[in-house]
Amino acid sequence: MPTENHHHEYDRVHEHADWHFHEHDANHPHEHGGVNDYMQAVAEYRKTFATKKDVLEETPDPAVKELLHRMDELGQETIFDRFDAQKPQCSFGLAGVCCKFCNMGPCKITKKSPKGVCGADADLIVARNLLRSAAAGVAQHGAHAREILLTMKFVAEGKLNLPILGEKKLRAVCQAFGIETRGQSAKRLVGKLADVMLDDLSRPLPDDYRTIRSLAPAERQAVWDKLGIIPISAYQEVFDAYHRTGVGTDGDYKSILKAFLRCGLAFCFTGVVASNIGTDVLFGTGHRATSKVNVGALKKGYVNIAVHGHLPTLVSEIVRIGHLPEMVELAREKGAKGIQFYGICCSCLAAMYRYEGVIPLSNAVGAELILGTGALDLWVADVQDVYPAIMDVARCFKTTVVTTSDSARLPGAEHYAYDYRHSNIGDTEKLARKIVTRAIESFADRRDVAVSIPQYEVTADIGFTAENVGAQFDDFQKLYEALKDGRILGIVNMVGCSNPRVVYEKATLDVADVLLENNVLILTNGCASFPLLKLGYCSKEGAERCGKSLKEFVQEYDVPPVWHVGECIDNTRSSGIFGGVAAKAGQAIKDMPYAFASPEWSNEKGLDASLAFRLFGIDSYHCVEPPVQGSTAVEKFLKEDTKDLLGAVMTVNVNGRELGEKIVADMKEARKKLGWG
Incomplete structure (x- = not known):
């Protein structure tokens, strides 16, 4: 524990942290053209938004085009x-200058009204909106983390009968946290580790954030200490964000942005790192494998079950139960060939x-397009990124939808779930059996539903982790050597959501094409990974898309040019690879030719994910603008000023190929500074 003197020094450093902002007259927040300037910028930005016609003409996946035409024929939106x-x-919403936090508004910043009713100007309103979005992202991934950490506790206490499949990782992480492992059972260690990470999730009293202190690079901790942005806990940062942005509380946009950075660290180390650790400890790190990908892999005549969302505990049991001989036999009794699982x-990505x-x-x-094949008998929906519109399509095709979280209900869905207090956690197997049995019943009831499956599928190589990459490449030495001598120009982590503002999945592939042509190795996870999986970038044949030196490298090591590392919380695996290579180079992560790209990001978690990598000094690149154009100061903070604070900035270009070229140019500059040419 830190000493009292340490805390006094810590507070003193925070007090004098060196913050660099774009300074301006507070009474004239838009000195470069005022309201007309940002309104014009938003108007120009809106012109770039994709239409459905654009998607039909330009989306790269032919299966998507075919399914869109099918939905049109059926009259299904x-x-x-x-x-x-x-x-x-709405221009005001896109620019971030709409405030509806209190009932004196909603207020919007215009030439006629440059301040809200309370006196908040554009900088303050944009910053407050940004902070609340970041806090929402912390809550979303934090809820994911809470579910995993509670599962660890329930396993340790014997309330839940799950095997601990990642004991090697468990013991390694416990050692990093300073938890004694000698003579300790895996079950006891799971409980101890859960307690430490739950404390970081929910601590109300100021103390060190153990996950950061145990796992973050010392160089980064020094930066964050100087800025005064080490969180108290994830809960506290969300609580504080909503408090300070409430009516008549924090009126300084700089203070708001400092809280924004704290949310980024809470998101990173609890929402992502803790979730990843807990998932790997309980369910194993997984293994390298191959998988069929895309809708052509749907099988007629099977009980087809899709899992959709983020939480692994009940999903893991559903898959296990569905593979039991007794369940397969029950399916056959109803006329099915067997039981098959799919994922949205x-x-x-966690399960495959x-x-x-x-x-x-x-x-x-x-997701709606997949339901439109008519091939799914049951859809298991847990939390996050499950849009309510799926219910309309499910009803059309008589697909049974089951919700599995008290926090995520869908009108018309059947509910088989843990209750709000998890008092029925011991019923996990019973819930899984009900869900699989319900899928078999649904199969029997859907014999009259027309099925149309576009015949597009590929085989992808999956399951890359920091551990198996380190093992294959001589503890990262050979990967470092290829990076230094230029066979690999740089490494990009490409992740994020999809967003209809840009042509569906095209922006991601446009960026990827430029990177591969320029010998940049790509890591990928989350929703952005699907087009890369579906269109062959994650297969060894993808080497044909690469520049000469990267092609030779991936063929030598028999790997694809895009390494799939898992679901969105598996950004931790990408950062582990980044860190392993940087350590071999003897360089800080911020100085390496690395980048983070989420071309099509669309939700609050995406805002936090890019911020998390910038907090590590890695630039982020996007084809979708954040809602900050209404404030010159806040936009400049994100896109320029954090270079001095963090060593990284946010770059936005709606043209995917141009964005890719910018990444390549920045990597070349980083290599030049390293003396790598």
Whole structure:
């Protein structure tokens, strides 16, 4: 524990932290053209938004085009129809200058009214909106972390009968946290580790954030200490964010942005790192494997179950139960050939390399299209990125939808879930059996539903982790050597959501094409990984898309040019690879030719994920603007000023290929500074 003197010094450093902001007259927040300037910028930005026609013509996956035409024939709307119907989107919302926090408003910043009723100017309103979005992202991934950490506790206490499949990782992480492992059972260690990470999740009293102090690079900790942005706990930062942005509380946009950075660290080390650790400890790190990908892998005549969302505990049991001989036999009695599992969004990506035969089909934006095949008998929906519109399509095709979280209900869905207090956690196997049995019943009831499956599928290589990459490349030495001598120009972590503002999945592939042509190795996870999986970038044949030296490298080591590391919380695996290579180079992560790209990001978690990598000094690159154009100061903070604070900035270009070229140029500059040419 820190000494009292340490805390006094800590507070003193915070007090004098060196913050660099774009200074301006507070009475004239938009000195470069005022309201007309940002309104014009938003108007120009809106012109770049994709239409459904653009998607039909330009989306790179032929299966998506075929399914969109099918939905049109059936008169069934999709996310792309609804996006078009919303146009033109509100300029004030896009710019971030709409405030509806109190009932004196809502207020918007215009030439006529440059301040809200309370006196908040554009800088303050934009900063407050940004902070609340970041806090929402912390809550979303934090809820994911809480579920995993509670599962660890329940296993340790004997309330939940799950095996601990990642004992090696458990003991390694415990040692990093300073938890004594000698003579300790895995079950006891799981409980101790859960307690430490739960404390970081929910501590009300100021203390060190153990996950940061145990796992973050010392160089980064020094930066964060100087800035005064080490969180108290994830809960506290969300609580504080809503408090300080409430009516008549924090009126200094700089103070708001400091809290924004604290939320980024809480998101990173609890929402992502703790979730990843707990998942790997309980369910194993998984293994390298191959998987069929895309809708052509859907099988007629089987009880087809799709898992959709983020939480692994009940999903793991559903998959286990579905593979039991007794359940397969029950399915056959109803006329099925067997039981097959598929995945949407992150539940799939977590499961596909831990359990054999979970086939990835689509990210969240494409979920309605997958239901439109008519091939799914049951859809298991847990939390996050499950859009309510899936119910309309499910009803059309008589697909049974089951919700599994008290926090995520869908009108018309059947509910088989843990209760709010998890008092029925011991019923996990019983719930899983009910869900699989319900899928078999649904199969029997859906014999009259027409099924149309576009015949597009590929085989992808999956399951890359920091551990198996380190093992294959001589503890990262050979990867470092290839990076230093230029066979690999740089390494990018490409992640994030999909967003109908840009042509569906095209922006991601446009960026990827430029990177591979320029010998940049790509790591990927989450929703952005689906087009890379579906269109062959994650297969060894993807080497044909690469520049000469990267092609030779991946062929020499028999790997694809895009390494799939898992679901969205598996950004930790990418950062582990980044850290391992940087250590071999003897360099700080911020100085390496690395980048973070989420071309099509769309939700609060995406805002936090890019911030987390910038907090580590890694630039982030996007094809979608954040809602900050209404404040010159806040936009400049994100895109320029954090270079001095963190060593990294946010870059936005709606053109994917141009964005890719910018990443390449910045990597070349980083290499030049390292003396690597």
